[in-house]
Amino acid sequence: MSTDPDTSGLLRSILPPKRLDRLFDLCGAHGWKLIGAGAVVGALPPVFGLREGYMMTVLSEMFLFAILALSWDIVGGQTGYPSFGNMAFFGIGGYATAILVKDAAVSFPIAMVGAVVAVLVFAAINGLIVLRLRGHYFAIATLGILLAIQQVTRNLDITGGASGKILFDVPPGIVFYYFFLAVLVVEMAVVYYLTQTRFGFILNAIRDDEGKATAMGFNTTYYKTAAWMLAALFTGLAGGAYGLFNTFLDPQTAYNGAWNVELIAMALMGGTGTVAGPVIGAFGLHTIIEYVESSFVGWQLVLLGVAIIVTVIRFPKGVVGTLRAYANEMDYYERGGMAATDDEEVTTDE
Amino acid sequence: MAEPILEMEHVVAGYGNTTVLHDVNIEIEDGQIACLIGPNGSGKSTLMKSIYGFADVMDGTITLRDREITGRSPQENLANGMSYVLQDASVFPGMSVHENMLMGGYVFEDDDRALARAEELYDEFPILGDIRDQQAGTLSGGQRRLLELARALMVDPEVMLLDEPSIGLEPKFIDDVFERIEQLNELGTTILLVEQNAQKGLSVADRGFVLASGEIKYTGSGEELLNDEEVGRLYLGG
Numbered sequence: 293m294s295t296d297p298d299t300s301g302l303l304r305s306i307l308p309p310k311r312l313d314r315l316f317d318l319c320g321a322h323g324w325k326l327i328g329a330g331a332v333v334g335a336l337p338p339v340f341g342l343r344e345g346y347m348m349t350v351l352s353e354m355f356l357f358a359i360l361a362l363s364w365d366i367v368g369g370q371t372g373y374p375s376f377g378n379m380a381f382f383g384i385g386g387y388a389t390a391i392l393v394k395d396a397a398v399s400f401p402i403a404m405v406g407a408v409v410a411v412l413v414f415a416a417i418n419g420l421i422v423l424r425l426r427g428h429y430f431a432i433a434t435l436g437i438l439l440a441i442q443q444v445t446r447n448l449d450i451t452g453g454a455s456g457k458i459l460f461d462v463p464p465g466i467v468f469y470y471f472f473l474a475v476l477v478v479e480m481a482v483v484y485y486l487t488q489t490r491f492g493f494i495l496n497a498i499r500d501d502e503g504k505a506t507a508m509g510f511n512t513t514y515y516k517t518a519a520w521m522l523a524a525l526f527t528g529l530a531g532g533a534y535g536l537f538n539t540f541l542d543p544q545t546a547y548n549g550a551w552n553v554e555l556i557a558m559a560l561m562g563g564t565g566t567v568a569g570p571v572i573g574a575f576g577l578h579t580i581i582e583y584v585e586s587s588f589v590g591w592q593l594v595l596l597g598v599a600i601i602v603t604v605i606r607f608p609k610g611v612v613g614t615l616r617a618y619a620n621e622m623d624y625y626e627r628g629g630m631a632a633t634d635d636e637e638v639t640t641d642e
Numbered sequence: 643m644a645e646p647i648l649e650m651e652h653v654v655a656g657y658g659n660t661t662v663l664h665d666v667n668i669e670i671e672d673g674q675i676a677c678l679i680g681p682n683g684s685g686k687s688t689l690m691k692s693i694y695g696f697a698d699v700m701d702g703t704i705t706l707r708d709r710e711i712t713g714r715s716p717q718e719n720l721a722n723g724m725s726y727v728l729q730d731a732s733v734f735p736g737m738s739v740h741e742n743m744l745m746g747g748y749v750f751e752d753d754d755r756a757l758a759r760a761e762e763l764y765d766e767f768p769i770l771g772d773i774r775d776q777q778a779g780t781l782s783g784g785q786r787r788l789l790e791l792a793r794a795l796m797v798d799p800e801v802m803l804l805d806e807p808s809i810g811l812e813p814k815f816i817d818d819v820f821e822r823i824e825q826l827n828e829l830g831t832t833i834l835l836v837e838q839n840a841q842k843g844l845s846v847a848d849r850g851f852v853l854a855s856g857e858i859k860y861t862g863s864g865e866e867l868l869n870d871e872e873v874g875r876l877y878l879g880g
Contacts, residue, residue, distance in 0.1 A: 490748045493737065497745055500734045507694070507728055509720035509749035509797075565736075620777065 313619040323484050323567070331477040335470070343466050352465065352537065354578045355472035359530045360551070361558035361570035362479055363523040368556065369564030370483075370492065371519045372499030373423070376552055377434030380418075380441045381524040383546030385411050385531030390457045390541050391450060400463060404532050411528030412521055419520040423513065426502070442547035456542025459535060468537040472530065476571070479526045484567045495519055496565070550593060554581070557600045563612030572611055644671040645707075647832050648693070648801055653702035655692035661700065662688040664856045670801075670849060672707075675823070675833045677847035677864060679840040679877055685856040686836040687729060690803050693834075694719055694726045706801065720749050725794040729805040729836075733786050733793075735779030739770055742778050742789055746796030759796050767792045784815030791822060795831075802826070804835040808842060820846055840878050844868045852877055 319326060334355070342348055360378065368374040388410040392403035422433045445451045486492040494515050497505040505512050535541040554577065562573025577599060584595045607614050648670040656662040662685045670676045680686050691697035693704055695716045704712045706722055716726070725746075733742050740760065747756030764771030769785070770792055778789060787807060794802055807823065808816040816839065824846055827833050837843030844850050847864030852873055860873050867873050 490744070490753065493741055493745060494748065496736060497734050500736060501732070503696075504728060504732045504734070505745075506696075506716050507726050507732070508745050509717045511717060620780075 309619050309621055312615060316616065316619050319568075324481075327477060327480050327484060330480075331473070334473045334477070338466055338469060344464075348465050348469060350578075350582055352469045352472050353582075354575050355469070355476045356530055356534060356537075357555060357558060357578050358571045358574035359472065359476050359479055359526055360555040361562070361574040362476070362483060362567075363526040363530075364555050365559045365564055365566075365570045366483060366495075366523040366526075367516075367519050369559055369566070369570070370487070370499065371495045371516060372502075373426070373516065373520075374431050374556070375434040375523075376431050376556070377422075377436075377438035378523065378527050378555065379547050379549065379552040380434075380438045381411050381415060381527035382531030382534070382548075382551075383441065383445065383543070384414050385528030386535035386541050386546045387445060387451050387457075388528075389532035390459055390535040393536065394457060394459055395450070400536065404529065407528055407532035408525060411524050411531075415521045415524030416517070419517050423516045423520060438547055438549065438552065442543045445546065446543045452542070454543065456540060456545070457535070459539050459541070462536040462539055465537070468533055471533050475526060475529050475533075480567055480571065482522070487567065491515065491518070499565070550596070553600070554596060557596060557603065559610075561599065561603045561607070561610050563610030563614070563616070566610075566612045566616075569610050569612040576611075644673060646670065647672040647707050648834065649703075649705045650689075650693070651703050651705075653692060653704060654700045655688060655697050655702075656700065657688075657697055662697070662856050663692060666702070666853075666856070666858055668851055668858060668861075670832060670834055673827070673830065673832055674848040675827050675835070675846055675864075676849040676851065677840075677843040678834065678836045678851045678853055679838075679843060679867075680853035680859075681877065682838075684853045686853055687805055688856075689853065690726065690805050690834070690836055694724065694803060717749070720797055720799075723797070723800040724803065725797055725799040725801075726803040727790045727794045727805060727807065730809060733778040733781070733789050735777070737778055738775050739778055739781070739789060740774040743770070743774075743793055743796060746793035749797060756796065759798070763792045763795055766795075782815075783811050784818055787811060787815070787819050788822065791819070791826065795826070799831060801832045801834065804833060806836055806838055808837060808839045816842060841868070844878075 337351065342351075360382065364375065364378050385407040388407035389400075389403040392398045392406045393400060398406070418437055422430055422437065425433050446454045451457070486495075494505065494510050497508065497510070498512050498515060502512055531546065535546070538545065555574070558573035558577045559570040560573065561577055562571065563569025580599070581592050581595065584592045603610065609617055646669045650666050650668045653663055653666045654661060655666075666689065668676075678686050678689060688697050692699050693711075695714050695718070699712050702712070703710055706719075706724060709722065711719060711722060714722070734745060737745070743760040743763065744756050747759050750756050764774065767788060770789060773781070773785070778786065781789065804823065807819050811819065820842060823833060823835070835843060844864040844867050850860075850862055850864045850867040851858055852860035852867065860867060860870065862870065868878070
């Protein structure tokens with residue numbers, strides 16, 4: 293049998309799989325430096341004068357969505373538990389901060405600590421319930437929690453009910469720009485570090501097959517709960533700052549179901565189970581959504597739906613996953629994979 | 643007669659309200675290879691799962707070297723010196739061979755111990771050492787099964803449970819895998835295997851059990867069961 297993987301000439305002549313594979317290896321070997329470089333680049337626009345206005349808001353929201361997408365991916369991509377309720381953490385973080393700042397008159401940093409505590413307690417309690425479920429049941433249960441917490445918030449006086457909370461005397465936009473950037477950089481560093489530890493490997497093992505992971509002797513409940521709480525922590529931090537950044541919070545904004553779909557789409561488009569994928573997906577999709585929102589008002593959800601359908605059908609592994617598979621494809625043939633049994637001739641022309 | 647290492651006495655087991663095993667009694671001696679055969683749906687995998695803590699044991703006792711392990715979790719059983727290779731390919735395809743090996747040793751608190759044990763096993767399984775950086779998803783079926791066996795040895799188990807080690811493999815790989823199972827046994831690991839390829843399984847077994855409808859119907863040495871006309875007619879296609 294002769295196997296010729298060379299089917300799309302131009303891409304292969306410009307960027308052969310081997311070269312891309314080496315590029316991936318290079319990025320893997322210098323991950324810390326790349327995260328550091330990204331942080332420096334992200335910090336530069338205000339230094340060069342971008343301190344307020346539309347672009348500042350758009351960039352801040354890109355960092356915000358990258359945090360949300362990467363947080364979703366800790367559980368949905370790395371652990372294989374796709375949640376449709378991450379925005380519940382966002383809303384609880386947002387309301388906790390808003391209540392503490394507005395009603396208790398505490399400072400922003402202390403309010404953020406309160407928000408983190410509230411979110412972690414909430415995550416621990418509902419994690420014990422929903423993490424017993426798998427697949428569709430888990431997804432539906434998390435969606436149910438999001439809808440329930442939204443309704444509860446709407447019915448409480450302390451949250452301002454359906455009218456929400458208007459927040460005055462908030463820090464300037466540049467504070468939130470750097471806050472979102474800092475949280476994103478820390479989150480990327482944490483996820484990158486974890487992917488190289490036993491914790492990260494065990495999350496991936498749970499994603500691949502939880503039964504096998506249990507047979508290896510792992511207490512999968514512990515690891516799933518830890519991942520769930522880590523995702524809640526970063527999502528809650530983002531939500532805590534967002535209320536003040538937006539100067540207004542109501543149940544529709546805080547527990548935004550469309551955002552929950554957006555952040556999943558971002559992770560899928562960028563590539564789940566990777567560090568860079570959800571961030572790339574967030575930057576890319578948010579840029580497109582901003583363009584559509586400004587140029588084709590009212591069509592952003594249509595675009596989102598189309599983007600998800602196209603991604604799922606054409607690029608189910610996302611940008612990073614598709615490139616990774618392309619870079620790895622020669623391994624399968626060259627290293628005696630299933631197609632390359634001993635008695636078969638394999639051509640590996642490149 | 644050698645000391646029994648694994649015993650099931652009057653075990654009734656299944657899942658929730660469904661009973662699959664009815665009053666099962668087996669005894670495996672230290673250093674033996676035991677093979678469990680039987681038709682599809684007879685409860686072979688459930689028997690393995692009830693030993694390892696994946697199925698519910700409703701009645702009876704299971705002992706591992708005089709220590710009762712009935713209803714113990716997989717984590718406890720692994721710590722007690724028993725490992726389990728699940729049916730079908732159970733490697734983690736997105737991880738490298740080396741990462742898969744380490745997964746088998748992460749039950750140790752000390753990562754260095756897992757690394758050292760992996761190196762020991764690469765000496766025993768040189769082919770795995772040669773492809774340690776290769777992604778497990780690109781391995782052939784035989785290589786995957788070899789990786790599963792080596793990974794199960796990371797904890798240096800006294801007893802290894804193997805569920806259908808030949809499933810999905812072509813004949814030449816089946817011979818390789820059984821050769822390796824015999825080598826492991828010679829090194830001191832007691833093995834209980836469930837095997838659909840009954841002829842092959844019984845041919846390497848010191849002890850054989852025939853399970854049907856959740857009950858042990860026949861017991862004997864592997865050779866006795868292979869030569870038993872009734873067993874041959876009903877279960878070996880002879």
